[in-house]
Amino acid sequence: MSRPTLRFAPSPNGRLHLGHAFSALTNARIADDLGGRLLLRIEDIDLGRTRPEFVQGTFDDLAWLGLRFDGPVRRQSEHFSAYARACDALAARKLLYPCFCSRGRIAAAVAERAAVARDPDGAPLYPGTCRALSCNEVQARIEAGEPHTWRLDGAAALAAVTAPLVIRRFAPDGAEKTVPADPTRWGDAVIARRDVPTSYHLAVVWDDAEQGISHVVRGQDLEAATDLHVLLQHLLGLPSPAYHHHGLIRDETGDKLAKSKGSESLADLRASGVDPDAVRAMLGLA
Ligand code: GLU
Numbered sequence: 001m002s003r004p005t006l007r008f009a010p011s012p013n014g015r016l017h018l019g020h021a022f023s024a025l026t027n028a029r030i031a032d033d034l035g036g037r038l039l040l041r042i043e044d045i046d047l048g049r050t051r052p053e054f055v056q057g058t059f060d061d062l063a064w065l066g067l068r069f070d071g072p073v074r075r076q077s078e079h080f081s082a083y084a085r086a087c088d089a090l091a092a093r094k095l096l097y098p099c100f101c102s103r104g105r106i107a108a109a110v111a112e113r114a115a116v117a118r119d120p121d122g123a124p125l126y127p128g129t130c131r132a133l134s135c136n137e138v139q140a141r142i143e144a145g146e147p148h149t150w151r152l153d154g155a156a157a158l159a160a161v162t163a164p165l166v167i168r169r170f171a172p173d174g175a176e177k178t179v180p181a182d183p184t185r186w187g188d189a190v191i192a193r194r195d196v197p198t199s200y201h202l203a204v205v206w207d208d209a210e211q212g213i214s215h216v217v218r219g220q221d222l223e224a225a226t227d228l229h230v231l232l233q234h235l236l237g238l239p240s241p242a243y244h245h246h247g248l249i250r251d252e253t254g255d256k257l258a259k260s261k262g263s264e265s266l267a268d269l270r271a272s273g274v275d276p277d278a279v280r281a282m283l284g285l286a
Pocket of ligand 1 (some may be wrong): 010011033204212217218219222
């Protein structure tokens with residue numbers, strides 16, 4: 001059997017905070033316990049928010065915490081052509097369709113409905129406006145340069161599934177159990193964004209397979225995404241890792257930490273004289 005392989009996969013659109021430290025250290029601990037390897041992946045598909053100083057800051061913060069990673073660092077922005085090929089393969093099987101709707105247009109379309117069904121992130125489920133556009137219209141709009149995303153046709157995707165869709169969950173002590181996956185909660189999810197030929201969901205499943213990840217350890221905020229990830233793995237013929245979703249570090253108001261909310265960064269803590277052992281202690285990982 002090959003060696004267990006884990007990854008820590010931050011998005012460099014800000015400096016790391018305690019939530020990232022908890023996730024990275026938990027990955028390292030589980031990798032150690034399983035006698036496995038820990039890889040680092042920089043999830044920089046959001047070209048508008050990624051900044052070189054955040055990438056360097058990520059490396060500095062992880063080194064400061066005392067974390068060492070195996071193998072080369074993978075950067076998603078260097079693999080757009082692979083994601084585009086995966087997208088093309090799904091589109092060729094009619095599992096994706098181009099969608100020209102803006103967020104505002106979707107909000108307006110669902111506002112007319114009595115009850116709005118939402119995905120696990122709280123966004124309204126896509127009402128299907130572009131699902132049945134004629135080939136001529138699609139071609140004309142693409143040729144006219146109209147921006148579009150590519151969405152999974154959820155019903156077509158489920159019809160293409162040939163085995164029960166399941167999530168393999170594992171506990172930090174290694175015990176595994178299998179639970180059914182329900183990708184319908186995401187409706188027709190965006191698989192490729194307007195600006196790049198992927199979304200988080202496609203890039204993450206592609207890279208987990210490419211890097212030979214056997215165990216995914218990440219926060220509970222990504223637990224629901226796993227239902228969609230196992231569907232994409234099935235459709236693309238990729239192996240499905242085992243998943244562990246750890247609890248989140250929250251601020252004093254009970255909210256999860258976020259760069260966008262100005263949560264204190266590891267760099268701030270370090271500048272104020274906190275050392276890595278104190279960070280571990282704060283996180284209950286001493
Ligand atoms: N890049 C994601 C984040 O920073 C994590 C992705 C994952 O672990 O699947 O939230």
